[in-house]
Amino acid sequence: MKKASTKWMLFATALISIFLVTMWTLQYRSKDHFKAKQLNTDHSYKLESEKEQPKTTTTPAPLVPHTQPGVRVKTKKEVKPNPVEYYCNFPNSNDIFKMQEGNGQKGWKLKQVQIVIRHGDRAPLNLNVYHKFRTKNRFCNIHSNFYSDTLKLVSNYRNSIMKDQNSQHLPYFAQPLPEGIVCSPGQLTVIGALQHLHNGLMLREAYIRKHKLVDPATQDKFVYVRSTHVRRTFQSAVAFLYGFLPNYHLQDIPITFTMGPTFCEKHCVCPIVKTLEKKVKKTQYQNYLKRQRNNPIIKNISRITGIGDHTGPLMDSLVTGYICKQIPLPCNENGECVELSELNVVMNEQEYLNRVTRLESPARNISLLQIQPFLENITNHMKQVVEDSAAQRKAVLYSGHDLTLAPLIQALGLPEYRWPRLASRLVFELWQATDGMHFVKILFNGVDVTNDTAFCPGKNKPCSYNSFMQFQRDIGKYFGFDSRSSVCKS
Structure with missing residues (x-):
């Protein structure tokens, strides 16, 4: 059974790799900006506005044999992704060999994981730039033959969820597929769903296959899921669960909703x-x-596109809107293009x-x-796990936004200043040592950042559950009060 599971996992990651080669590989560049092209003769996917380009091929990074998840693959030179590619977060079949989830110390037993995700790739919040440059935005149809024919994983996911959907009467809001x-x-785009299928598959390997954290027969009892009341986060949660849980069906795990991005259920108001x-x-x-208003490059982009000179709208319209979709960046009527x-x-x-x-500024105070x-x-x-409560959960998923992860990262004191990328994941692992003590590990996008936190600094030093609990309880004292409630009333 173990060998079959491993083979299935490698097969799934290989399929993802094939899809990335055909759809996302940068096959042609001119003046540092992407040029879309026909992907192959059998399944062409060409925008109406693009011109035919010479066909090129790119070989994907191969799967590394005899390598365990969490062990970094040594290369001659580590290549740091550029900021745009990092943000888009294109899945890679080698991700599973670099991730550090599920790696406790010798003799430790994994007791619980809590996973906070940002939704996957989405359409821009403002489509004006698409309208201005007549860009086709056909990325959200999972029923497209292109996706079905190119990647079996997407096809299987779509067909399985559709069967579950047809057997239930879901409200319009809770439609599970893009x-x-x-x-x-x-x-949410189909790429966004794929990103969380990819995340789910990797964490299934780390937690369910390796540590047997959740028994498929009782997963409805030990898995708990919450999503913000936005369709793209709900759909991201469904995609993640399909990859994460063996034989997942829509009706297996109820997904409950919260109205705010910080999952604040009560006492949220703080004047x-x-x-x-x-x-x-x-x-x-x-x-x-x-800086920004006087930056010549930002001024040039603003002049070409008419978007404005603030980084936020530029990121949303051009990075999320074009680069993360692998379509050509816009050019104005004079032939000047964004690069x-x-x-x-x-x-x-x-x-x-x-x-x-x-x-x-007081930004971290706000986040706390x-x-x-x-x-x-x-x-x-x-605490429910530590006290062995009957209500304990083995796996908890929170599906949110950048506005979920950004303040959480700040509050933890992590020295991470990049905007949370699409389909980010922040994981809290609870471990039990052989002496019964409990420890916490925190991982961001597959990297162990526990010793970068404000409450457990120091290299290679386990972070106790009590330290994390005390940090949460003492947030009010950070402001000179007994509790957060007292701070908010001051």
């Missing part, structure tokens, strides 16, 4: 946050005046703004107050 012929603003936000916005605006290298500047400017905002109820929820789930 199936718009034309994308609406913010709609002092608004006061602090004014100071943060002042810092951000001052840096905008100093990939220019968008890397935009991403670097956003990272700089994030860094300065956190270091020179915003996210404390969520952290309390996470620690309560851990």
Whole structure:
């Protein structure tokens, strides 16, 4: 059974690799910007506005034999992805060999995982740039023959979920598949669903196959899922669960909803946050005046596209809207085009703004107050396991947004200033040592960042469950009060 599971996992990752070769490989570049082209003679997928390009081929990185998940593959030179490619987060079949989830110390037993994800790739929130440059936005239809013929995993996922969907009477909001012929603003794309199928498959290998964390026969009892009340996060959760759980069906695991991005179920209002936000916005605006507004590259992009000179809208319209879809960047009527290298500047400017905002303003104070109820929820789930409660969960999934992960990362004190990329994952692992002590590991996008947190600094030092619990409880004391509630009333 173990060999069959491993073979299935490698087969699935190989299929993903094939899809990436045919759909996402950068097959032609001119002036540093992407040029879309016909993918192959059998399954052409060509935008109406593009010109025929010479056919090229690219060989994907091969699967590395005899390598365990969590062991980094040594290469002659580690290539750091450029900011745009990092943000788009294109799945790679080698990801499973680099991830560090599921690696406890010798003798430790994995007791629980809690996974916080950002939704997968989506359409831009503002489609004006598509309308202006007459860009076709046909990325959200999972029923397209292109996806069915190119990747069996997507086809199997679609067919399985459709059968489950037809057997139930789901409300319009809770449609589980991306199936718009034309994308609406913010709609999950098929690529976005694939990203979380990929995440789910990798974590199935780390937690279910390797550690037997969840028994498929009782997974409905020990798996708990929450999503924000937005369709793209709900659909991302469904895709993740399909990859994560063996023989998953839509009716197996109820998905409950929360109205806010920080999963704050009660006592969410904190008036002092608004006061602090004014100071943060002042810092951000001052840096905008100093840097972004006068940056010649950003000014050039704004002139070509008419989008504006703020990094946020530029990222949404051009990085999410074009690069992450692998379609040509727009050109104006004079033939002037936005270039990939220019968008890397935009991403670097956003990272700089994030860094300065956190270091020179009360941004982390805001994140601590915003996210404390969520952290309390996470620690309560851990507490149920530590106390061996009958209500304990083995796996908890929270499907949210960048506005979920950004304050969570800040509150934990992680030195990560890049904007949370599409389909990001932040994992909280609860382990039990041979002496009965419990420890926490925190991983961001497959990398162990436990010793980068504010409450467990230090290299190669296990982080106790009590340290994490104390950090959450003492957030009020950070402000000189007994509790968050007292801070918010001050």
